[in-house]
Amino acid sequence: MKGFIILLLSLSCSISMAQENMPLSNSHVIKPNIVYILADDLGIGDVSGLNPEAKVNTPNIEKLIHNGMTFTDAHTTSSVCTPSRYSIMTGEYSWRTKLKGRVLDGYSKALIEEDKDTAPKLLQRNGYETAMIGKWHLGWNWQFKTEETFEMDPKNPYQFKEDISDKVDYSKPFTGGPTDCGFDYFFGLNASLDFPPYVYSENNKLITIPTATMKPDGKDKNFPGGRKKDLVGGQKLKRKGDKAPDFKAEQVMLDLTNKSVDYIANYKEEKPFFLYLPLTAPHTPVYPREEFVGTSKAGIYGDFIQELDWTVGQIVSALKEKGIEENTIIIFTADNGASKTSFPEEFEDTYKHRPSAHLKGRKASLHQGGHTVPFIVQWKNVVKPNSKNNTTISLGDLYATCADLLHAETDKNQGVDSYSILPLLKGNNKYNRESSVYSNFAGRFSIRKGDWKMDLNPKKGSSYLINIAEDPSEKNNLFYNEAYSAKVQELTTALNKVILDGRSTPGEPLKNKGPKIWNNLFWLKNKK
Known part of the structure; x- marks a missing residue:
């Protein structure tokens, strides 16, 4: 009898521990x-x-x-x-x-x-x-x-x-x-x-x-x-x-x-x-x-x-x-x-x-x-x-x-x-x-990935590449520095994917409303 009681207690503890590790249903949240x-x-x-x-x-x-x-x-x-x-x-x-x-x-x-x-x-x-x-x-x-x-x-x-x-x-x-x-x-x-x-x-x-x-x-x-x-x-x-x-x-x-x-x-x-x-x-x-x-x-x-x-x-x-x-x-x-x-x-x-x-x-x-x-x-x-x-x-x-x-x-x-x-x-x-994407009043784009942030602007000399960790006040623009061209390409590719896939979360690509390529996507528009 004593052994049976110990077995019941052991089972009870096991069930309790299992329940603690189970995901809660909506009704128990x-x-x-x-x-x-x-x-x-x-x-x-x-x-x-x-x-x-x-x-x-x-x-x-x-x-x-x-x-x-x-x-x-x-x-x-x-x-x-x-x-x-x-x-x-x-x-x-x-x-x-x-x-x-x-x-x-x-x-x-x-x-x-x-x-x-x-x-x-x-x-x-x-x-x-x-x-x-x-x-x-x-x-x-x-x-x-x-x-x-x-x-x-x-x-x-x-x-x-x-x-x-x-x-x-x-x-x-x-x-x-x-x-x-x-x-x-x-x-x-x-x-x-x-x-x-x-x-x-x-x-x-x-x-x-x-x-x-x-x-x-x-x-x-x-x-x-x-x-x-x-x-x-x-x-x-x-x-x-x-x-x-x-x-x-x-x-x-x-x-x-x-x-x-x-x-x-x-x-x-x-x-x-x-x-x-x-x-x-x-x-x-x-x-x-x-x-x-x-x-x-x-x-x-x-x-x-x-x-x-x-x-x-x-x-x-x-x-x-x-x-x-x-x-x-x-x-x-x-x-x-x-x-x-x-x-x-x-x-x-x-x-x-x-x-x-x-x-x-x-x-x-x-x-x-x-x-x-x-x-x-x-x-x-x-x-x-x-x-x-x-x-x-x-x-x-x-x-x-x-x-x-x-x-x-x-x-x-x-x-x-x-x-x-x-x-x-x-x-x-x-x-x-x-990555995170930001836009401004005009609808222009910026992307942040890790420590790096890139702003794209069609106006000559107005795009930015910044290492935010080292330069949070954005004083040192690296966009036009050839040594960072690979970083510009990396961020551009990431931005294109977020925009053109219609989503940034995992899943099947979706379509955005309106035209596939619009004026503010000037870097893509110029490739057409």
Whole structure:
């Protein structure tokens, strides 16, 4: 009998150990809440915890740094917002669509197609409640007052050639927006705060009919010295257009913060939630609330960043008060580097503040400062506190990371440029991405592979080859040095494969939307 009991105990231990090593099914996966905070036009030098020389104070973001992991080499897929945000949502480079460059405006058609999977759709399918509060900037399809066909802009197939604002029926629901792309709830804005219409939407309808007109503000050709010297005016940039009568740009950050805090406070805990918070600071118009004006040493731009930091603090406090911070992944990052309009280069000497820190370039550029962004992850009891990871990652990795987190099966032809960073978060250096591709406002290309980065430009003398490990500030261009011709060829071959295969993840080659070879692929176009 004694031997039988020992045998049972031995079998029980063996089964237990085997179960511990078995992959968890979806039903047994512990599902953390996910809060993804996206700043709008923020450089790595704009966070005091990442830049000791910063003339701003961001204590709430610093707490995330102290409690979590900082990725020191995180990049957006583009140095401007629409394509960068597309990659966050879909795990795919935006130039795989018909949008080969530039950004959308407030009346552009939906960029994300119905059959495209997204990170929020994936999370919905796996038991998450999903919400977005903030700036969309990926287009949606308005309904019109009459049945008409409008010509599209030849430079942007998602944008109308003419102003169609007076043709839109603002009372009708729109399609192709956040709630059609995986969000159960949406509150926010169609595009940037300098694009009309200036009005909030909830789910798939406007909250208020925009019956007033926003007066234009910003750069003035009659300003002493002309547009280039109108520094303060540029920071106020707003385009003329329709607005809700009670809409105030300087209140938007507060409104988004309050909505987010309310969402967390009212969370029922029946499902885990994904809360996507694409905020509007410090993008133009640079309008900090009165209580933040004068609080930094970097002018109103620094003041606006400090309001952004306050928002981060409010979100974390709401999670703590709800008692769910321990089981919530908090990600703080930005859609691209700092804008020259929000903080003109001349102000770097005036205030001794450098938004890109030691990096060259700003928003819209292929240089490092255009697409290198803060990326901080707090995940209590999983991510090592106050840790750093130097792996070159991409914001397009959200899709694959969510799938990995939930052990979720996905279509291999979705999220075709996304790689999971979950092993990195858990202290394992496994990360399968061989190269990263970046684009700029004009739709030109850059590739990073290992320590090497190459920017291609048809203008003579304007292409770059940089060893980022040895030259992070991009001062020594090796592109035209014959000794590095083999490296140029290696990176060109790698870039061609990523583009022409229609994917960078393993799988059968796919086709990109639009022409196989377009103008920005000038090095391939010239070979035809």
